[in-house]
Amino acid sequence: MAGGGELKLLGVWSSPYAIRVRVVLNLKSLPYEYVEEDLADKSALLLASNPVNKTVPVLLHGGRPVNESQVIVQYLDEAWPDRPPVLPSDPYERAVARFWAAYVDDKVGPAWLGIVFRSKTEEERAAAVAQAVAALETLEEAFKECSRGKPFFGGDGIGFVDVVLGCYLGWFTAINKLIGRRLIDPARTPALAAWEERFRASEAAKGVVPDDADKMLEFRLILLGVSASKAK
Amino acid sequence: MAAEKKADLVLLDFWVSPFGQRCRIAMAEKGLDFEYREEDLANKSDLLLRSNPVHKKIPVLLHAGRPVCESLVILSYLDEAFPDTPQLLPPLSAAGAGAADAAYARARARFWADYIDKKLYDCGSRLWKLKGEPQAQARAEMVEILRTLEAELGDRDFFGGGGGRLGFVDVALVPFTSWFYSYERYGGFSVEEACPKLAAWARRCGEIDSVAKHLHSPEKVYDFIGVLKKKYGIE
Numbered sequence: 001m002a003g004g005g006e007l008k009l010l011g012v013w014s015s016p017y018a019i020r021v022r023v024v025l026n027l028k029s030l031p032y033e034y035v036e037e038d039l040a041d042k043s044a045l046l047l048a049s050n051p052v053n054k055t056v057p058v059l060l061h062g063g064r065p066v067n068e069s070q071v072i073v074q075y076l077d078e079a080w081p082d083r084p085p086v087l088p089s090d091p092y093e094r095a096v097a098r099f100w101a102a103y104v105d106d107k108v109g110p111a112w113l114g115i116v117f118r119s120k121t122e123e124e125r126a127a128a129v130a131q132a133v134a135a136l137e138t139l140e141e142a143f144k145e146c147s148r149g150k151p152f153f154g155g156d157g158i159g160f161v162d163v164v165l166g167c168y169l170g171w172f173t174a175i176n177k178l179i180g181r182r183l184i185d186p187a188r189t190p191a192l193a194a195w196e197e198r199f200r201a202s203e204a205a206k207g208v209v210p211d212d213a214d215k216m217l218e219f220r221l222i223l224l225g226v227s228a229s230k231a232k
Numbered sequence: 233m234a235a236e237k238k239a240d241l242v243l244l245d246f247w248v249s250p251f252g253q254r255c256r257i258a259m260a261e262k263g264l265d266f267e268y269r270e271e272d273l274a275n276k277s278d279l280l281l282r283s284n285p286v287h288k289k290i291p292v293l294l295h296a297g298r299p300v301c302e303s304l305v306i307l308s309y310l311d312e313a314f315p316d317t318p319q320l321l322p323p324l325s326a327a328g329a330g331a332a333d334a335a336y337a338r339a340r341a342r343f344w345a346d347y348i349d350k351k352l353y354d355c356g357s358r359l360w361k362l363k364g365e366p367q368a369q370a371r372a373e374m375v376e377i378l379r380t381l382e383a384e385l386g387d388r389d390f391f392g393g394g395g396g397r398l399g400f401v402d403v404a405l406v407p408f409t410s411w412f413y414s415y416e417r418y419g420g421f422s423v424e425e426a427c428p429k430l431a432a433w434a435r436r437c438g439e440i441d442s443v444a445k446h447l448h449s450p451e452k453v454y455d456f457i458g459v460l461k462k463k464y465g466i467e
Contacts, residue, residue, distance in 0.1 A: 080331070095306075
C-alpha cells in the first residue's frame with residue numbers, strides 16, 4: 001500500500017460512478033473498505049467528505065477525500081505508480097482518452113439519467129434512448145480508432161475510456177429489459193457490442209458491474225417512489 | 233521568464249471565449265510560442281471541422297498538426313507534452329513516499345477545475361438570458377459558486393500548485409474574471425461585496441503579464457453579451 005494509509009470507498013451499488021472506481025480498484029488489486037450509502041439518508045462522513053456535491057463516489061485515502069469519479073481514477077494511477085495504469089503513458093494518447101471520457105459523461109450520462117429516471121412520458125424516454133444510441137454510434141467509431149484492432153479502448157487491457165463507459169453497462173442491461181431491445185445494438189454498433197461482452201466478462205468487472213436487470217429495475221422504482229403495481 | 237520556444241502549436245479560437253483564453257494564458261505562462269487563428273463561429277473553417285468533428289467547437293490546439301480538444305484536456309496536455317516548462321499541476325515526485333501527497337494536490341486541482349466547468353459558464357449565461365424569478369435564482373447560485381471558490385482559495389494569493397504562480401485552477405478560472413462585471417450588472421450584486429478575497433485574487437491575476445495580455449476588458453465582454461442578446465432576440 002502506498003504511503004497514506006487505508007482506502008475506503010463511499011458508494012451506491014447501482015451508481016455507475018461508484019462502479020467505475022471499484023473496477024479500477026480491482027484492476028490495480030488495491031484492497032479497500034466499501035461503504036454502501038443510502039442516498040435518502042446520507043452519512044455524516046459523506047457530507048463532510050464531499051460538502052460541495054454531497055454525492056458518491058468518495059474515495060478516502062488515509063482519511064483524505066478525493067471526489068469526482070474521473071478525478072479519483074486519475075488519482076489512483078498517480079498515487080500507485082507501481083500498479084497497472086489505466087491511462088496510457090503517451091501525452092497525446094492521454095489527451096485522446098480524456099477527450100472520449102469527457103464525451104461519455106457528457107452524452108451517455110444524461111441520456112442514461114433521462115431513460116431511467118427523468119422521462120415522464122414515452123416520448124421523452126424515446127428521445128433519451130435516441131440520444132444514447134447516437135452517442136454510442138459515435139463511440140463505435142471512437143472504439144475502432146482507439147483500440148486499433150485490440151480488445152479494449154485501452155488496447156490489450158482495460159483502460160480509461162473502457163472504465164468510463166463500462167460502468168454504465170449494469171444499467172444498460174436493465175434498460176434493455178425496459179425498452180425491449182439492446183441499447184448497444186449489434187447490428188448498428190457491432191464492435192461496441194462485442195466490447196460490451198468482453199468488458200462484462202472481465203475479472204475487474206466481476207461482482208461490481210451489476211447483471212441483475214430485475215434488481216436494478218426494482219431499485220429504479222424505489223427511487224422514483226412508485227410501487228410495482230403502478231410501474232410502466 | 234523562459235525565452236519563447238518554437239513548438240509548432242496552432243490554436244483555433246474565438247476572441248472572447250474564456251475556454252480559449254485558458255489555453256492562451258497557459259501557453260504564455262509556459263513560454264510557448266503559438267499561432268493564434270480566429271474562427272468565425274458562423275462560418276467555421278474546414279480545419280476546425282476536421283479537427284473537432286465531434287463537437288465542432290473551439291478551442292482546438294493543433295500540435296504538429298494533431299488536434300487536442302476540450303480546454304482542460306488541452307491544459308493537461310500542455311503540462312505533459314512540455315514537461316520542461318512551468319507546470320500548471322503540482323508535479324508528481326519521483327520517490328514513492330511523496331506520491332500520494334502530490335497525487336492528492338493534483339486531484340484537488342482537477343476537482344475544482346471540473347467544478348468551474350460544470351457551474352460557472354452555465355450559471356452566468358442564465359444571468360443574462362433570463363428575467364424575474366429565474367434570474368434571481370441564477371444570481372443566488374452565482375454568489376454561491378463564487379463564495380465556494382473563495383473558500384477554496386482561502387488566504388492564499390493564488391490557487392497555485394504548479395511551478396509558476398498560476399496553477400491549474402487559476403488558469404481555469406481567470407478568464408471568467410472579465411465576465412464578473414457583466415454578472416454584476418445583470419445579476420445586481422457586487423463581487424467585491426459578496427466575495428472580497430476572490431475579487432482581490434482577480435486583481436492580483438490581472439497584474440500578471442500572460443493574463444493582462446490575453447483577457448479582454450470587462451466592458452468589451454459586456455458589449456459582446458449585448459450583441460448576443462440582440463442576435464437571439466432577448467430583451
